[in-house]
Ligand SMILES: Nc1ncnc2c1ncn2[C@@H]1O[C@H](COP(=O)(O)OP(=O)(O)OP(=O)(O)O)[C@@H](O)[C@H]1O
């Protein structure tokens with residue numbers, strides 16, 4: 001089977017509030033899969049389930065043909081949380097090498113990955129600075145570098161480019177494109193930025209814990225008769241443009 | 242390996258936080274030294290007793306008992322006379338009948354004065370009956386001490402408890418707040434999205450913070466024994482052993498309670514609930530007089546057992562056999578808290 005991720009009729013509620021309602025989706029290996037939708041729609045809850053940090057009340061989550069939660073599989077999943085979780089007293093390099101040590105990586109491999117990840121997010125020059133002295137965007141970039149550190153087959157990025165300047169965002173997206181095309185990685189991103197959404201192979205529109213529609217960006221635009229994704233987003237929310 | 246990375250990380254973080262290190266390593270020494278001087282403070286001045294009509298023999302006996310006797314014309318208004326001559330009390334002899342008026346500003350000092358005067362009065366009557374007395378004016382009696390000596394002070398009994406308390410308190414606070422910060426900054430959650438196992442996480446934290454607890458324990462114990470010259474009747478190794486077990490209990494309890502706190506402030510709120518009551522049951526206050534249910538309450542407090550063991554070793558000179566049960570109970574506490582911690586970590590990885 002060539003699905004990297006399968007979510008099968010998953011529901012989840014916090015107390016009485018249903019956050020995910022019978023969600024199903026399939027993500028092929030080597031795809032960039034985007035989740036868009038209004039704030040509070042349940043995107044973060046959904047991606048946390050893929051990492052095994054939340055358990056579904058009903059339904060199944062399968063990643064690389066293994067049912068989640070699965071500890072071994074976390075080696076193959078790089079996760080970037082929506083809020084930066086970094087050790088502020090440590091330097092960027094110490095943060096990277098700490099997380100690298102939690103994964104199975106040889107010593108030389110670890111050094112190589114740290115250098116690669118830091119370079120990708122343009123942090124090589126400030127790796128010896130403490131994270132407490134980083135700007136918001138620098139912290140975000142370090143979080144992204146940590147998600148890439150173990151060279152996982154699947155990348156799950158929760159709003160990865162918030163607070164990152166347009167130039168760097170462009171270079172990060174072209175690297176994501178390269179990772180997909182050259183290394184065959186599967187990438188799942190949530191985003192509120194529509195031009196990033198347009199770069200995804202498949203987009204799913206999440207609203208009130210349900211997937212309203214999914215398809216390529218072109219299919220979504222055709223479906224709503226819209227000329228751009230912004231309109232799609234607004235029309236899905238019932239706003240006439 | 243993963244545990245090792247965690248330990249290295251905790252050591253790095255701690256070593257960058259100079260204030261916390263100072264709190265951990267220097268604050269207990271300061272407080273211990275302060276307590277030492279408070280309790281061993283130089284001899285208080287002799288009490289001053291106004292004497293009205295008191296015969297020479299009794300006055301001499303009173304002087305021998307370290308009471309400064311001041312002759313006063315008449316008691317008059319006792320309060321005024323006491324204030325005027327800066328006295329602690331006035332003893333009046335009216336036709337062989339003694340009356341004592343006490344200032345009673347400090348009840349325990351007043352009681353001691355009253356007792357000494359009573360003894361002197363008894364000695365005075367015994368002398369009248371030709372009963373031999375010691376030089377100090379007391380009835381001849383030799384005293385032996387099972388524990389300690391004639392020089393033992395309250396501080397000798399208190400200090401083993403203090404040593405245990407500091408280890409418990411500071412380790413509890415620092416591990417609790419350390420872990421709480423991990424929870425609030427989301428790094429603990431982030432950690433749980435890597436292939437690390439829950440017991441690796443816990444072993445890492447216990448060892449990482451444990452290293453600092455060990456250093457603190459060694460510093461406090463060595464300082465108390467070598468610099469403050471505390472009584473150490475038993476083996477220092479047993480003292481260290483008890484404190485290390487206590488530190489483990491404090492560590493696992495601090496980590497566990499941080500689960501129920503949403504902020505540093507809420508963590509500090511655990512101090513009056515969890516830490517302060519333990520002090521009451523650690524043996525600073527006498528337990529024998531307490532109601533049964535209160536005594537039973539003391540039995541669920543780790544510090545009670547640690548204090549009992551520490552007093553046993555340091556003051557009573559007990560060996561390993563004497564503290565074995567206490568150690569066992571401490572191990573039990575640690576085991577319970579560690580197990581609960583493993584369960585509590587479940588909420589980060591379903
Ligand atoms: N731990 C929690 N306890 C209770 N409710 C929660 C919890 N986490 C999320 N929710 C609720 O679940 C819903 C979905 O939250 P989620 O974080 O998945 O939204 P989101 O789509 O990621 O939003 P955003 O775009 O703002 O990040 C929200 O209504 C939120 O209030």
Ligand SMILES: [Mg+2]
Pocket residue numbers: 043044045082158
């Ligand atoms: Mg979100």
